[in-house]
Amino acid sequence: MNIRGIHAIYRYEMNRSFRTLIQSLVSPVLSTILYFIVFGAAIGSRMDNISNVSYGAFIVPGLIMLTVQMQSVNNASFGIYFPKFIGTTYELLSAPLSFVEIVIGYVGAATTKAFSIGLIILCTSYLFVDLDIKYPLFMFCFLFITCMTFSLLGFIIGIVSDNFEQLNIVPMLIITPLVFLGGSFYTIDMLPPFWQNFALLNPIVYLISGFRWSFFGVGDVPIFTSIIFMLIFKSICISIIWYIFKTGYKIKN
Amino acid sequence: MSEIINVQNLVKKYDNNFTAVKNLNLKIRQGEIIALLGPNGAGKTTLISTICGLSSITSGLIKVNGLDVIKDYRKTRELIGLVPQELALEPFEKVINSVKFSRRLFGKKDDNEYIEKLLTKLQLYDKKNNIIKSLSGGMKRRVMIAKALSHNPQILFLDEPTAGVDVELRKDMWSIIKELKNEGVTIILTTHYIEEAEMIADRIGIINHGELLLIEEKRELIKRMSVKTLKVKLKKTLDIIPTKLKKYNLKLIDEGKSFLYHYNTGKERTGITSLLSDMNKIGINLFDIQTEETSLEEIFVKIIKE
Numbered sequence: 264m265n266i267r268g269i270h271a272i273y274r275y276e277m278n279r280s281f282r283t284l285i286q287s288l289v290s291p292v293l294s295t296i297l298y299f300i301v302f303g304a305a306i307g308s309r310m311d312n313i314s315n316v317s318y319g320a321f322i323v324p325g326l327i328m329l330t331v332q333m334q335s336v337n338n339a340s341f342g343i344y345f346p347k348f349i350g351t352t353y354e355l356l357s358a359p360l361s362f363v364e365i366v367i368g369y370v371g372a373a374t375t376k377a378f379s380i381g382l383i384i385l386c387t388s389y390l391f392v393d394l395d396i397k398y399p400l401f402m403f404c405f406l407f408i409t410c411m412t413f414s415l416l417g418f419i420i421g422i423v424s425d426n427f428e429q430l431n432i433v434p435m436l437i438i439t440p441l442v443f444l445g446g447s448f449y450t451i452d453m454l455p456p457f458w459q460n461f462a463l464l465n466p467i468v469y470l471i472s473g474f475r476w477s478f479f480g481v482g483d484v485p486i487f488t489s490i491i492f493m494l495i496f497k498s499i500c501i502s503i504i505w506y507i508f509k510t511g512y513k514i515k516n
Numbered sequence: 517m518s519e520i521i522n523v524q525n526l527v528k529k530y531d532n533n534f535t536a537v538k539n540l541n542l543k544i545r546q547g548e549i550i551a552l553l554g555p556n557g558a559g560k561t562t563l564i565s566t567i568c569g570l571s572s573i574t575s576g577l578i579k580v581n582g583l584d585v586i587k588d589y590r591k592t593r594e595l596i597g598l599v600p601q602e603l604a605l606e607p608f609e610k611v612i613n614s615v616k617f618s619r620r621l622f623g624k625k626d627d628n629e630y631i632e633k634l635l636t637k638l639q640l641y642d643k644k645n646n647i648i649k650s651l652s653g654g655m656k657r658r659v660m661i662a663k664a665l666s667h668n669p670q671i672l673f674l675d676e677p678t679a680g681v682d683v684e685l686r687k688d689m690w691s692i693i694k695e696l697k698n699e700g701v702t703i704i705l706t707t708h709y710i711e712e713a714e715m716i717a718d719r720i721g722i723i724n725h726g727e728l729l730l731i732e733e734k735r736e737l738i739k740r741m742s743v744k745t746l747k748v749k750l751k752k753t754l755d756i757i758p759t760k761l762k763k764y765n766l767k768l769i770d771e772g773k774s775f776l777y778h779y780n781t782g783k784e785r786t787g788i789t790s791l792l793s794d795m796n797k798i799g800i801n802l803f804d805i806q807t808e809e810t811s812l813e814e815i816f817v818k819i820i821k822e
Contacts, residue, residue: 265590271620282608350604354663357568357598358621359590515572 268360272368273375276342280376287338288380291330295384298326299391302448313450314481319392323385324475325447331381331406332413332442332467336434339373339417344430347421347513356515362508366418373414374407381406394478402477408493409470415500422504422513441467446475451483466496520546520595520671520702521567526576528562528726536562538726539576546670549693549703550731551717553710553816559726560706561601564673568598580671594622597669599660601676607649611640614648615662622667631666638662638692654685661692672696674705678712690716710816714738722819729819746777746788748795749804760798764791 280287303319310318346352355365388394396402424430445467451459462468463484472482473489482489507514521544528537537559544550552560565571567578569589578585580592606614615631635641638658643651648659657677664672674693678686686709693703693716707713713720714734721731730737753772764787766775779786795802 265623267623267625268621271617274620275617278613346606349606350600350602351606353568353570353598353600353604354618354621356570357593357596359593359623360621511572515570 265358265360265364268358269364269368269371272355272365273372276338276369276372277375279342280338280372287376288383291334291380292383292387295326295330296387296391298322298329299388303391313453314479316479316481317392320394321475321479322448323388323392323394324478325445325471326388327381327384327406328409328445328467328471328474329442329447330384331377331410332438332470333434334380335373335377335410335413336417336420336438338376339370339414340421340424340430340434341417342369342373343418343421344424344427348427352514362504366415366504366508370411370414370418373417374410377410377414378407381410396478397480398477402474405474405477405493408497409474412493412497412500415497415504419500419503419507422507425513438467441465442471446471446483466492469493470496518546519543520581521704522577522579523563523567524577524579526563526566526578527574528559528566528571529574536726537566540723540726540728542721542728542731544702544704546702547697547700548718549697549705549716550719550721551713551734552704552706552721552723553708553713554706554723556708558723560723561675562726563723564598564675564704564706568596568673569593570598594667595670597664597667597672599664599672599674599677601679603653603656603660605648605656605659607647609648610645611635611648611651611659611662612644614659615666618663619666624667630668634662634665637695639688654681654688657681657685657689665696669701671702671704674703676706676708678707678709686712722816743778743780744786745808746779746791747774747806747808748777748802749774749806751801751803754800758798758800760794761791761800764794 299319299322302322306318308319312318313321346355420430420433444462445465446462451462451468451472454462469484469489469492472484473486473493476482476486476489506512521542523540523542526537526540526542527535529535540559540563542563552563554560562571566573567580567585569585573586581595583592585592609617612631612635615635616626619626619631632641632644635644638661640655640658640662643655648656651659661674661677677693678689681689690712693705697703705712705717717734719731720734720737722729747769749770750773754768754775755772757766757768757775764777766777768775777788777791779788792802
C-alpha cells in the first residue's frame with residue numbers, strides 16, 4: 264500500500280482547509296450558534312420538554328448531524344471536483360496509487376474535517392445548554408461513521424459532477440431538505456400520522472434518531488434499525504465508488 | 517541501448533466508437549529522445565495517456581521496463597514522469613509544496629536536497645515560496661516539469677512542452693531536455709514544431725489517424741527522404757532543355773536564365789558530375805550554382821499527405 268501517497272492527499276486536503284479556515288471552520292460553527300440562539304434560547308424557552316429533555320438540549324444532536332452531513336458532502340465533493348476542474352487529476356492517475364488509496368486520502372480528509380467541526384459544535388453547545396451524553400463512546404463512533412458515509416457520498420457527487428452547478432444541486436436540493444425534515448428540530452411523533460409514515464421514507468431520520476439515542480437513550484426508531492440503515496447506506500456508497508473506479512466513469516478517458 | 521517501452525498492437529477506442537489509436541506498435545530505447553510528430557487529433561496524446569495510466573486500453577499490451585502497465589502499474593508508474601499539455605496546477609499552492617506533493621504521491625520520502633537541486637536546475641529556486649497563481653506561463657511550465665521529475669523518473673513524457681511559449685523559453689526547454697538526456701532519462705515528446713524535433717530528437721515518429729506511419733533515426737530520415745535542389749544559372753538563356761539533358765528532368769525557370777535539378781542525397785550517385793559534364797560537352801556554360809535542401813517540415817508534410 265502507498266501510505267505516503269495516501270498521506271500526501273490527506274495532508275494536501277487538510278492544508279487546503281487551513282488556508283480557508285474561515286470558510287471551513289468558522290462559518291459552520293457560527294451558523295450552528297445562530298441555530299442555538301434562535302431555536303434553543305428564543306423559541307426553545309417557550310417549548311415543552313421532549314422525552315424529558317429540554318428543547319435546547321434536544322436539538323443538539325440534530326444540529327450536529329445537520330452540520331456534519333452538509334460539511335462531509337461539501338468537503339469531499341469539492342475535494343475531488345476541484346482537481347477535476349483544474350485538470351490536476353492526471354497526477355493522481357499517473358501515480359502508483361490504487362483507487363482505494365485515492366478514496367482513503369480524500370474521504371479521510373473530508374471525514375476528519377467534518378468530525379472536527381461536529382466536535383467543536385458539541386463543545387459550543389455546552390455554552391448554551393446543559394447536556395449529559397448517555398453513551399459517549401457510541402456517540403463518537405456514530406458521528407465518525409456518519410461523517411465517513413456522507414464523505415463517500417460527497418466523493419461520488421464530486422466525481423459525477425461536470426460543473427459547479429451540478430456540484431451544488433444534490434447538497435442544496437436533496438440533502439438540505441432531507442436533513443431539515445429528518446427530525447433535527449422535532450420528533451417524528453410530533454407530526455400528523457400520515458406524515459409520520461412519510462417521514463420514515465427519509466433516510467436521514469434513521470441517522471438523526473440513532474445519534475439522538477446516543478445522547479438521551481431515546482430515538483424515533485430503534486437503535487438497531489438506525490445502525491443497519493447506516494451500514495446499508497455506507498455499502499451503497501462504497502459499491503457506487505467501486506463501480507466508478509472499475510469503469511473509470513468520468514475519471515479515465 | 518536496451519528497450520524501455522514496448523507498445524504492442526495497441527488499440528484505443530472511445531465510447532463514441534472513435535478509434536484514436538489503431539493497432540500501434542512502438543519500441544523506445546533507454547536514454548533516447550524520441551519526438552512524436554503528428555497533426556491535431558492524430559493520437560499522440562492518447563498514446564501517452566494509455567502508457568501513463570490516464571486512459572484505459574481497448575486491446576494490446578504496453579510494457580515499461582519489461583512490466584505490464586496494467587498488472588504492474590505501481591512499478592511501471594514509478595519509472596514515469598508526465599508533463600501534460602495543459603498547465604494544470606493548483607493555483608493557490610506554493611511552488612515547493614506542489615513539487616513535494618507530487619513526490620509524495622509516488623510514495624517517496626521527502627528529500628529537500630534533491631527538490632532544491634531540481635528547482636535550481638529549472639531556475640525556480642527563487643520562486644519556491646511563490647504562489648503558483650503569481651507565476652508567468654513559462655515559470656508554470658517549469659513547475660510542471662519539476663513536478664514530473666520530483667520522484668526521479670527514468671522516463672519523461674512531455675506532451676507539447678513548448679506549445680504557446682516564446683522562443684527564448686523554448687530554447688531553455690530544449691537545453692533542459694538535453695541535460696536530462698545526458699543524465700540518462702528517456703524522453704518522449706510530442707510536438708507540432710518540426711524545428712523542435714529536428715533540434716533535439718534522436719528518433720522521430722510520425723503519427724496520423726491513430727497509426728504510426730514511421731519511426732526512424734532523425735539523421736537517417738532526413739538523409740533518406742531529403743531531396744536537394746540544384747539551381748544552375750546560365751551565361752546564355754535557353755528556350756528549351758537540350759535533348760542530351762532531358763534524362764535529368766530539368767526545369768527551366770527565370771525565362772530560361774536558370775534551371776532546377778532535383779537529386780536525392782541518400783542515393784549513391786547524385787548525378788551532378790555527369791550533368792555538369794554533359795552541359796560542358798554541348799557547350800552550355802554556367803554562371804552560378806546554388807543548392808537548397810528539403811526541411812524536415814517538408815518531409816513531414818509529404819508523409820502525412822501520402
